[in-house]
Amino acid sequence: MTTTARPKPRRLLKSAGARAEEVPDWRDAKIAELRRLIQVADPDAVEEQKWKKPSNPAGVPVWYHHGILCHAVALKNRVRLTFLKGAYLEDKRGLFNACREGNAMRAIDISEGEAIDAAGIQSLVRAAVALNSSSGRP
DSSP states (O other): OOOOOOOOOOOOOOSTTHHHHHSOOHHHHHHHHHHHHHHHHOTTOEEEEEOOBTTBTTOEEEEESSSEEEEEEEOSSEEEEEETTGGGSOOTTOOOOBSOSSSSOEEEEEETTOOOOHHHHHHHHHHHHHHHHSSSOO
């Protein structure tokens, strides 16, 4: 007698923000804080949820203004804010502490309990907008 393995049932989430509603933790609070800072730095930035998958059905918040500015992802023990053209931005406050070896991307890892440098994040967002809006884009 052979048995067929049945797939495990998955709980479906109903909205893009469902992860934050169902599993709130410090990472969700950090992403919410980043969201507010980005909106203040660039009120014209548009946020979309991208890269949805079974392990992250809500997706990843991605901010756009004349192209992608940055995206935030909740990792196991940190939140990562990644600027797609971060290598071309002047990081006056030295915030980039991850993904520094690539030719374009730079990221900021934020751990639990770590304060977010609001002025630094907003400065990087404004610089990313200016870079995306310039005619000589890298």
